[in-house]
Each structure stands twice: as C-alpha cells, then as structure tokens.
Amino acid sequence: MKTADPELMRAINRFTVLDTIRRHGPISRVEISERSQLSTTTVSAITGSLLDDGLILTRHEGDIRNAAARGRPRVMLELNPDAVRVVGAKIAAHHMVFVVTNFCGEVISQLSLPIRVNRQPIAVIADLIEDGIRRCVVDAGLALDDIASVCIGFPGVVEHRSGLVRSSPILSEPDVDFAAEMTNRLHVATIVESDSHAITLAHHWFGKGRDLDDMVLVSLEQTLGLGVLHRGQLFRGAGGLSHNLGDLMMGNGLSETVRLAAVAGENAILGANMQETRFADAVRLGRGMTMAQALIAGEDNSMIMAATRAGEAVGIAVANIVTLFGPPRVIIVGSSLSLGEIFLHALADAYRTAIPSSIREIAELVFDASAEEMWAQGAAVVALCELYESPWGTTGPAPAPRTQA
Incomplete structure (x- = not known):
C-alpha cells in the first residue's frame, strides 16, 4: 500500500494549525490539538516553527505580575497580522478591483478602476493589472518588495496549478499563461484563480459561510x-x-x-x-x-x-x-x-x-x-492559503514546485 507523501502531510498539518489559529485565536496549543485532532506533539512542533518564523505571536492570559494569582498564565497563540502582505485582484469586463491584505486577510488598502478590460490585447490587460497592483501597494504605504504573493481572479475557466487561464470572456485568446506573465513583470510570485473560487473562500473566511x-x-x-x-x-x-x-x-x-x-x-x-x-x-x-x-x-x-x-x-x-x-x-x-x-x-x-x-x-x-472588494479579498485569501501551506525560513516562503496533472 502506498503511504502518504510526508511533505504533503506536513503542508496539510501546517495549514490546519494556522487556519485553526486564524479562526479561533487567541488559542492554546491544547485547544488547537482538540480542534484539529492533531497530536499535541505535532501541534507543539508546528507552532514552535511558526513562532520562529514570526508568523504567530504569543499572548499570556492572566497577570504575571500578580504573585498572589494561582498557577502560571496560559500561553495563547494568535496570528501575526504584520508577518505577510499579499495582493488580491478581481478582473471583470468593465472594472478591476485590487486589495492589499495582511496575514489575517484584513484589507489594508483597496483600489477600484472602472475601465473596460474585455477583449483588449493581452499585453494591454497585463499593463492595466500591473499598474493597478502597483498603485494599490503604494496606497498601503508599501513597496512590491513587501508583498509575498499576488493572486488574480478571472472569470471563466482557470487552471490554478499551471497558471493558465483556459478561457475567459475578457481575454481574446485561450490558454494564456497569465501567472508567468505577471510574475515576470512584478518579480513577485503570482497565481491565478477563478473569481468564483475566490469569492467562495472570501465567504468561508469572512462571509455567509464562515461557520x-x-x-x-x-x-x-x-x-x-x-x-x-x-x-x-x-x-x-x-x-x-x-x-x-x-x-x-x-x-x-x-x-x-x-x-x-x-x-x-x-x-x-x-x-x-x-x-x-x-x-x-x-x-x-x-x-x-x-x-x-x-x-x-x-x-x-x-x-x-x-x-x-x-x-x-x-x-x-x-x-x-x-x-x-x-x-x-x-x-x-x-x-x-x-x-x-x-x-x-x-x-x-x-x-x-x-x-x-x-x-x-x-x-x-x-x-x-457581495461587494466587489470582497471578490478581490477572496483572491488574497487564495494567496494566503498557499502561504499557510508553504515551508518558511529566514528568507520567507519557499514556493512549492508546480507539478503536471
């Protein structure tokens, strides 16, 4: 019998721990173990790594200055909102919406551009998206070097793993490798996703599907x-x-x-x-x-x-x-x-x-x-979900290699 890929299992467990902290934090390690059904040993190892990478923070419950208080203060864990910034975008036929979010998915800045996009040449659309991303990042008081990842949501059929937009009513050509195009332009890891998947995750994190x-x-x-x-x-x-x-x-x-x-x-x-x-x-x-x-x-x-x-x-x-x-x-x-x-x-x-x-x-x-910015926020959540699974180190997230279907 084929055993599970250990790297895949580590990514799944890492995502589970981070997502549990995001949804229920501040939360103790014991509570993470109970909610995630991971062993306390696994939770301790993962949270130790996350603390080393600065992705989560500790919070002490109780007054450590009060000598009369019984027991040690509980150590609670929460996401570090300033650990990562990402960009999410929704591209529609007649407008584009961009947001910059922190590691919790909270919007730092947003930009809406009412501009006709559909059926423009691919290079023109890429120019417009690049300008929108750069403007939104500047509005957030940041530089592109501060952005860990970008996700662009398109209508139509998108192949997330390869970065191809298979078909979209706003693109004049099929099978456009938009992820590679924007990564080369921005020098920031860029992924593409369908706008329907993006708004699904937005509702799961912040909206009608949060529960x-x-x-x-x-x-x-x-x-x-x-x-x-x-x-x-x-x-x-x-x-x-x-x-x-x-x-x-x-x-x-x-x-x-x-x-x-x-x-x-x-x-x-x-x-x-x-x-x-x-x-x-x-x-x-x-x-x-x-x-x-x-x-x-x-x-x-x-x-x-x-x-x-x-x-x-x-x-x-x-x-x-x-x-x-x-x-x-x-x-x-x-x-x-x-x-x-x-x-x-x-x-x-x-x-x-x-x-x-x-x-x-x-x-x-x-x-x-759903407000237009929520669709863009959902694209940012797509980017965050990938970062939650990624191995980290002193130089930031290490992108997993793309595999063929």
Missing part, C-alpha cells in the same frame, strides 16, 4: 461559476481546474439540449433588448443589468420573460448541485441578483420543484450581493 467547512457557492456574473468547499478546502479538478457552471448541459435529449449560459448567462438575459441602441450602449459600458432592472420595474415583458427563464434555469441547476453534493448551504452571488424579485422567485420556485423530496430540507439557499 461552515462544507458549502457550495454559485456566482452569476458575466460567466456562471461554481465553488465547492469540502472540509475547508476548495474542490478543484485536474490541474487545479475551476468549474464553469455555464457549460452545464440542460434538456431532455440531444435535440433539446442547451447550455445553462445560453439561458441564464448575462448575455442571454440582456440579449433580447440589444437591438435598442440605448440599451446596447448601456451593456457596452457595463451597465446592462442596471438597465435591465429599470426595464423590469417598467414592466417590460421581454425582460421579465428573460429574467424568469434565467431564474428557473439557475434554480434547476442548483437543485442538481444539491443532489450531487448535499451541502448544508448554497450561497448565490453575482450581478444577476440585481434583477430583483422576478428572478429570485423564479429561481426559488424552480429549485423547490426540482429538488428531490428526500433531501428538500438539506440545503439552505442564501442570496448575497
């Missing part, structure tokens, strides 16, 4: 994304591949099959009114959903029908996801939520109809209009 280690997130933006969290870790495909929910096939047979994006994607929802010049201009400027919301309020039948069809399709897709994974909570985020009650009621009704009666009460549906 859960298992959950599903569905993002309804220009692309339809899926994030699956199991035992506190993102589920990724081969090579760290993200999931493009919009590619899901729906229908009763090949002759009637359609991809989810063709019904529930942003382009599908807005497409019915694209002939109208004013509406087309709004879409081109990234304000299509705002215009759609106004049309629905004005009882525009074509937009109401499009929003209803989209809600029903998403509701069925969510029912299928719950049937497959049985999560306790499904968090639904993204610009499509701005369509309002027409969309939300159609989604909820379709979900209730499609979900099997045996698991009807399993999952809670939660809708959240």
Whole structure:
C-alpha cells in the first residue's frame, strides 16, 4: 500500500494549525490539538516553527505580575497580522478591483478602476493589472518588495496549478499563461484563480459561510461559476481546474439540449433588448443589468420573460448541485441578483420543484450581493492559503514546485 507523501502531510498539518489559529485565536496549543485532532506533539512542533518564523505571536492570559494569582498564565497563540502582505485582484469586463491584505486577510488598502478590460490585447490587460497592483501597494504605504504573493481572479475557466487561464470572456485568446506573465513583470510570485473560487473562500473566511467547512457557492456574473468547499478546502479538478457552471448541459435529449449560459448567462438575459441602441450602449459600458432592472420595474415583458427563464434555469441547476453534493448551504452571488424579485422567485420556485423530496430540507439557499472588494479579498485569501501551506525560513516562503496533472 502506498503511504502518504510526508511533505504533503506536513503542508496539510501546517495549514490546519494556522487556519485553526486564524479562526479561533487567541488559542492554546491544547485547544488547537482538540480542534484539529492533531497530536499535541505535532501541534507543539508546528507552532514552535511558526513562532520562529514570526508568523504567530504569543499572548499570556492572566497577570504575571500578580504573585498572589494561582498557577502560571496560559500561553495563547494568535496570528501575526504584520508577518505577510499579499495582493488580491478581481478582473471583470468593465472594472478591476485590487486589495492589499495582511496575514489575517484584513484589507489594508483597496483600489477600484472602472475601465473596460474585455477583449483588449493581452499585453494591454497585463499593463492595466500591473499598474493597478502597483498603485494599490503604494496606497498601503508599501513597496512590491513587501508583498509575498499576488493572486488574480478571472472569470471563466482557470487552471490554478499551471497558471493558465483556459478561457475567459475578457481575454481574446485561450490558454494564456497569465501567472508567468505577471510574475515576470512584478518579480513577485503570482497565481491565478477563478473569481468564483475566490469569492467562495472570501465567504468561508469572512462571509455567509464562515461557520461552515462544507458549502457550495454559485456566482452569476458575466460567466456562471461554481465553488465547492469540502472540509475547508476548495474542490478543484485536474490541474487545479475551476468549474464553469455555464457549460452545464440542460434538456431532455440531444435535440433539446442547451447550455445553462445560453439561458441564464448575462448575455442571454440582456440579449433580447440589444437591438435598442440605448440599451446596447448601456451593456457596452457595463451597465446592462442596471438597465435591465429599470426595464423590469417598467414592466417590460421581454425582460421579465428573460429574467424568469434565467431564474428557473439557475434554480434547476442548483437543485442538481444539491443532489450531487448535499451541502448544508448554497450561497448565490453575482450581478444577476440585481434583477430583483422576478428572478429570485423564479429561481426559488424552480429549485423547490426540482429538488428531490428526500433531501428538500438539506440545503439552505442564501442570496448575497457581495461587494466587489470582497471578490478581490477572496483572491488574497487564495494567496494566503498557499502561504499557510508553504515551508518558511529566514528568507520567507519557499514556493512549492508546480507539478503536471
């Protein structure tokens, strides 16, 4: 029988200890052992190393100056927020959002640039992202040399392990090695991730999934994304591949099959009114959903029908996801939520109809209009999760070599 890779086990245990301190600190070593189910010997060895590297700090509970106090003060452990700074970014069709965070994932500075990104040449997009990162770092009172890692979140299909953006509506080419491009430009280790995975981790650390280690997130933006969290870790495909929910096939047979994006994607929802010049201009400027919301309020039948069809399709897709994974909570985020009650009621009704009666009460549906900076903060969390697993020393984190799928 093949034994577990000891380096992998060390990385997993290290992540577990750091994440336990992050979530429950200040916390004692005994409590870490109880919560993580790691032995006290393992916890002591890992925390000793983390203290040596300056990633965690000690805090004494009790007054060591009070001689009358019984017993020794308890030594509690907490993250050192100043140990590391990272950058997270969300890149969308019409805007870019950047944040710098500390080792706890708390935002130090943020920058939002309303600029049309989609279908620009790759070099131009890279220029814009580089400028945004540098500006956000300067706003934080830092230099790039102070940044341990950068994570850029893209819509579409991203292969996290190789650094390739397989496909994205904002890139004119497939299979772009954006991680290598930005690492060479910034001279800082840069990784890429799908924006749906980023917002999933943001909700796990700070949002609607903070109390859960298992959950599903569905993002309804220009692309339809899926994030699956199991035992506190993102589920990724081969090579760290993200999931493009919009590619899901729906229908009763090949002759009637359609991809989810063709019904529930942003382009599908807005497409019915694209002939109208004013509406087309709004879409081109990234304000299509705002215009759609106004049309629905004005009882525009074509937009109401499009929003209803989209809600029903998403509701069925969510029912299928719950049937497959049985999560306790499904968090639904993204610009499509701005369509309002027409969309939300159609989604909820379709979900209730499609979900099997045996698991009807399993999952809670939660809708959240997540702020744009939260998506970028989630990208920073992706970077932090990798640092939590990395071996450290006096020169900082040692990046693990990328392996082929």
